[in-house]
Amino acid sequence: MAPVANEQNPLRSRHAPDALRDALLFSSLSDEELACFHNAAQFRSYKKGKILYLQDEPADFFYVIRNGWVKLFHTMPEGEEIIIDMLSYGSTVGESAVFEHGAHTSSAQVVEDVQLFSIPSALLKEQIKINPALALGMLSSLSQHYRKHYSEMALNAMQTAPQRIGCFLLRLCPESEGSAIVFLPYDKNLIAYVLGMRGATFSRALNMLRQKAGIRIDGTRVEIDSVEQLTKFTYGPFCEVPGAWGHSCMDKPQPVQAYAHQ
Amino acid sequence: MAPVANEQNPLRSRHAPDALRDALLFSSLSDEELACFHNAAQFRSYKKGKILYLQDEPADFFYVIRNGWVKLFHTMPEGEEIIIDMLSYGSTVGESAVFEHGAHTSSAQVVEDVQLFSIPSALLKEQIKINPALALGMLSSLSQHYRKHYSEMALNAMQTAPQRIGCFLLRLCPESEGSAIVFLPYDKNLIAYVLGMRGATFSRALNMLRQKAGIRIDGTRVEIDSVEQLTKFTYGPFCEVPGAWGHSCMDKPQPVQAYAHQ
């Protein structure tokens, strides 16, 4: 199903340090401990549309993303999709199958051309058992990842469509003040679904942001006049209090690795 | 803040095996490995309203619930709450602070009188480092818990208010067929918030279920004429296909430990 691995290069050792090292999952490992993953990793490129794996398939590999975007999703019986997560640079994909009887618990599809490292799941499982630091690091990365995701989902449930988009844009911004230009990382329709709305609503909500939050959109390019203004619009009632971030449910929005995709 | 520990009994060794053993977190441990947690655990009871801890507080203990319900939440600057999770029998509370710089990442409050075991976080941290089985077990339990929670939230986002309540009721049912009587585990208003709706909407949605899904409600007691009928109403479009559970995003609804609370 969904064939076509587009390239496949043996790992060059110079590739690994950057991408693997930056994976949250491996952040607590020493270079030596990382080495065995280096050696087992294979570098791959896949085009938009490629299915990495399907739910319930045995999980022989997990992946570390170096570039591009991967969508995790469930498929409903009648074909409708539920999007679980969107992953990019530094994220690991499919690693949790190791704790779930060795089968993937969701499906994964490339939604923007990716480069990634493919690593045997068996190696991870084996290493966890003998390396407490790795286990602890995984626990930490799992925990953090999920916590952020939670807060986000919970917050989103309280926001209007334009505000959810505001959050999304702010996560793309490298700076938390001044003006900024960001690029939408994937299809508008997909963003809409990720944010829990329809394409049509997304489009209308963008218009609202245009008027009320000082942004301009041209294709995938978004100009933000003032990040402060957008923040105010987005979190409006939630951030009047000075210093709110430190004690609120929200992590300060973290810029994701948003690579331009004209 | 929020004082009043109501009782506090030293642990009797006969207490521990049942509740600790049933905690997903400890499910992979041998009796010997569990022993050190036994010995360090303290049995406590707290009344509804008690704050176990607040966000950002240092986490000296984590808890294993034996009975009752605990709400995890974030507080917004203006006082509004975001509910992160509701936990009951067999769940652990506050354990993930161990991976988060030792501070709690959310607040926890008792919403129905609880009995629980309080265990020093330091012990957990130390054991994880020296016991790979524990680490693996934690990874597994974290992973599973989060995955379920996710699927649930994602599915809920696609459902109407009455359907979300249907899901909730089905999780309270011990059987997946025939009739059933269940008790709402906590305040209706709280259930409403957990399900992402207002109290008023909850009330109206219950009326809808009364008519269309064959249930009767009297206080906290809910009579379900036919679990099949309720399932059909709840998942309607999502489960026409035979055998759908196996391949759908949804785990078969798991009954939670719902103890009657007249």
Next chain:
DNA sequence: CGTTGACTTGAGTCTATTCAAATCCTGTGG
């Protein structure tokens, strides 16, 4: 230059919300 796919816009509908008022309950003090 027609086709396809992505995006936007319009009109009408529906669900859930808000705000308020009306009930119902429960624990308390008499």
Next chain:
DNA sequence: CCACAGGATTTGAATAGACTCAAGTCAACG
């Protein structure tokens, strides 16, 4: 045992936000 305060729950009316369906634009591509 009963009346009562205060909280929990239900109901009503009006409104807002998002959805559906369908039509209209636009741009890239063969």
